Amino acid sequence: MVRFTPSNSSEVTMFRTRFAPSPTGYMHIGNLRTALYAYLIAKGAGGTFILRIEDTDQNRNVPESVQAIYNGLKLAGIEYDEGPDKDGGYGPYVQSQRLPIYKEYALKLIESGDAYYCFDQKEDKPALEDTGERVQGYRDPCRNLSAEEVRAKLVEGIKPVIRQRIPDPGVSSFFDHVYGEITIDHDQLDDQVLLKSDGFPTYNFANVVDDHLMAITHVVRGQEYLTSTPKYNLLYQAFGWERPEYIHLPHIIKEDGSKLSKRKGDPSFEDLVRMGYLPEAVVNYVALLGWNPGDEREFFLLPNLVEAFDLNRINKSNAAFSFDKLRWLNGEHIRSLSPQEFHKRVLPFYPAGFDRFDLEQLSTLIQVRTENLADIPALVGFFAELPSYEVGLFEHPKSKSTMETSKLVLQLVLPLFEAMEEWTNDSLFDCLKAFSKEQGLKVGTVMWPIRTALSGQETSPGGATELAAILGKEETLRRVALGLEILG
RNA sequence: GCUCCUAUGGUCUAGUGGUUAGGACGCGGCCCUUUCAAGGCUAAAACCCGGGUUCGAGUCCCGGUAGGAGCACCA
Numbered sequence: 001m002v003r004f005t006p007s008n009s010s011e012v013t014m015f016r017t018r019f020a021p022s023p024t025g026y027m028h029i030g031n032l033r034t035a036l037y038a039y040l041i042a043k044g045a046g047g048t049f050i051l052r053i054e055d056t057d058q059n060r061n062v063p064e065s066v067q068a069i070y071n072g073l074k075l076a077g078i079e080y081d082e083g084p085d086k087d088g089g090y091g092p093y094v095q096s097q098r099l100p101i102y103k104e105y106a107l108k109l110i111e112s113g114d115a116y117y118c119f120d121q122k123e124d125k126p127a128l129e130d131t132g133e134r135v136q137g138y139r140d141p142c143r144n145l146s147a148e149e150v151r152a153k154l155v156e157g158i159k160p161v162i163r164q165r166i167p168d169p170g171v172s173s174f175f176d177h178v179y180g181e182i183t184i185d186h187d188q189l190d191d192q193v194l195l196k197s198d199g200f201p202t203y204n205f206a207n208v209v210d211d212h213l214m215a216i217t218h219v220v221r222g223q224e225y226l227t228s229t230p231k232y233n234l235l236y237q238a239f240g241w242e243r244p245e246y247i248h249l250p251h252i253i254k255e256d257g258s259k260l261s262k263r264k265g266d267p268s269f270e271d272l273v274r275m276g277y278l279p280e281a282v283v284n285y286v287a288l289l290g291w292n293p294g295d296e297r298e299f300f301l302l303p304n305l306v307e308a309f310d311l312n313r314i315n316k317s318n319a320a321f322s323f324d325k326l327r328w329l330n331g332e333h334i335r336s337l338s339p340q341e342f343h344k345r346v347l348p349f350y351p352a353g354f355d356r357f358d359l360e361q362l363s364t365l366i367q368v369r370t371e372n373l374a375d376i377p378a379l380v381g382f383f384a385e386l387p388s389y390e391v392g393l394f395e396h397p398k399s400k401s402t403m404e405t406s407k408l409v410l411q412l413v414l415p416l417f418e419a420m421e422e423w424t425n426d427s428l429f430d431c432l433k434a435f436s437k438e439q440g441l442k443v444g445t446v447m448w449p450i451r452t453a454l455s456g457q458e459t460s461p462g463g464a465t466e467l468a469a470i471l472g473k474e475e476t477l478r479r480v481a482l483g484l485e486i487l488g
Numbered sequence: 489g490c491u492c493c494u495a496u497g498g499u500c501u502a503g504u505g506g507u508u509a510g511g512a513c514g515c516g517g518c519c520c521u522u523u524c525a526a527g528g529c530u531a532a533a534a535c536c537c538g539g540g541u542u543c544g545a546g547u548c549c550c551g552g553u554a555g556g557a558g559c560a561c562c563a
Contacts, residue, residue, distance in 0.1 A: 020563090021563090022562085022563055024563095054563065056562090056563080057562055057563065118561095120561095121561095137490095137559090138559085161561055163561095179492090179493065179494090182492070182493085183492090184491070184492065185491080187490095187491090188490075188491050188492080188558090188559075189559090190559070190560090192560085192561095193560080193561050195561085196561040197561060198561075200561085202560085202561070202562080202563085203562070203563045204563090206563095207563090222557090223493075223494095223556080223557060223558095224557055224558065224563090225557095225558085225563090226492065226493070226557075226558075227491070227492050227493085227557075227558045227559080228558070228559085248493095250493090250494080250556085250557095251556070251557080253556080255498080255499065257555070257556090259556090285500095288500065288501085288512095289500070290500090292500085292501060292502070294502080295502090295511095296502085296510085296511050296512075298500095298511090298512060298513095315494095315500095315501080316493075316494060316495095317493090317494045317495065317555095317556085318494075318555085318556060318557095319499090319500065319501090320499060320500075321499095321500095322498095322499050322500065322513070322514085324499075324513055324514055325499070325500065325512080325513040325514080326513095327513090328512085328513055328514085329512095329513085331526090335526075366525095367526095368525060368526045368527095369524070369525045369526075370525095371525095396523080398523090399522090399523080429522075432522085433522095443521095443522065444521085444522065444523085446522085447522040447523075448522080448523070450522090451522070451523055452523080455523080457523085457524095458523075458524080459523055459524035459525080460523060460524065461523095461524070461525075462522085462523085462524085463521090463522030463523060463524090464522055464523080465522070466522080467522095467523095
């Protein structure tokens with residue numbers, strides 16, 4: 001992986017990055033990663049991470065969704081140093097509250113000639129898209145209006161937009177930390193709208209003004225902005241501002257190559273958590289989509305990511321989101337939890353009516369067998385109700401269990417159990433082990449029919465004695481007796 | 489259509505001219521074992537194609553191909 005040396009990054013002392021979502025109501029996986037990387041880049045350098053709300057599209061704002069952004073970040077453990085509710089002296093941090101600022105700066109560009117008023121209505125622009133011939137390097141006729149003509153239109157009361165004047169001809173280059181040197185011809189750049197007729201800025205304008213005014217040093221955003229970055233650089237240049245460093249990120253896609261989309265039912269970050277994935281596992285997984293630490297570590301908690309993260313190790317190509325791997329990593333995170341912590345987290349996932357069991361004990365049993373919290377009800381369901389099962393279950397070659405041995409074992413073990421005073425896993429195990437020895441049977445041959453009678457399933461979280469301990473003496477006896485009935 | 493970007497097993501990736509191309513997920517097998525997991529070991533599986541440059545190319549250059557992105561009074 002060849003890396004270019006950035007022009008002046010060594011002189012950057014204070015890192016300031018921002019996450020600038022538009023309020024759509026939930027956190028995309030891609031957004032989560034963008035926020036995470038921006039956070040890691042800032043924090044890894046001891047810098048500042050800022051949250052800014054980009055709500056300049058009046059048609060797309062979803063009320064309450066700013067709250068969703070707060071919740072999403074909180075869930076991820078990503079804490080911002082400055083934001084709408086956390087003033088750091090660079091506010092306001094909500095673009096709809098900065099309208100006068102954009103106007104002021106737009107007018108500066110009008111004065112300097114780097115932008116111009118445009119009086120066309122939206123509908124006037126020919127829709128050439130339909131013919132397959134795309135417009136590029138759009139130059140509006142208003143570009144050449146004289147001062148008098150502009151004044152006259154203004155007096156008429158036509159609400160203008162302000163468009164950027166792209167220097168024509170020309171070529172622009174910039175350095176991106178992920179993609180390297182990018183060069184684009186100005187004939188590819190539109191005279192884009194900077195200020196809409198409703199007085200709101202476009203993203204194209206607001207991001208530049210805000211990033212500069214908020215002293216953002218490293219712009220972290222999706223790859224989709226790569227080709228419009230020269231337009232922003234031209235703006236920086238027109239204002240005489242220093243450009244930030246750029247870190248454009250490749251996209252996260254699906255395994256079939258299509259893009260993740262909420263509309264097609266692909267889960268958001270919050271959805272994944274609801275689906276039983278630990279937030280820290282999702283964060284860990286997403287960090288690994290497009291980045292690696294340079295060694296073979298894969299398990300990371302947020303603080304470790306801060307330490308390990310290096311923007312020079314971000315990949316250029318899109319990465320497919322794999323539920324298989326997320327599931328595995330989720331299991332890793334689950335297993336890394338202390339038994340107490342796991343128990344706490346898992347408590348809400350137990351089906352109703354489970355309080356009658358020793359849940360703490362049950363939790364230790366299932367911790368190593370849980371890859372997703374949502375699997376728990378199915379995993380433990382048999383404790384509450386014994387499923388109906390076929391006699392055939394009692395046959396198990398690997399344990400050398402046959403119908404005969406199973407029946408024999410259950411018959412002999414029943415009175416043994418009845419006589420037991422201490423009902424614990426250890427006491428039960430000792431008892432059965434001694435029993436198997438005295439009968440000259442394999443431990444497995446003894447355990448299998450018991451485990452089967454107790455669970456009614458081919459597999460279970462825990463062996464015979466562990467299940468018995470949780471089930472309790474009475475229920476164990478009942479199920480063993482039932483097993484004998486089934487064996488006939 | 490024009491422009492920009494990308495290309496190592498099915499998936500995530502390591503790899504900065506010389507490696508038996510490494511790891512992880514998933515998949516198969518074995519061991520361990522109180523069933524299943526977990527853990528350990530192990531197998532199968534990859535450098536998009538074609539030209540160059542070079543003693544030598546996954547690695548550099550060019551050209552294809554394939555995929556992604558951009559081309560809004562959306563962000």
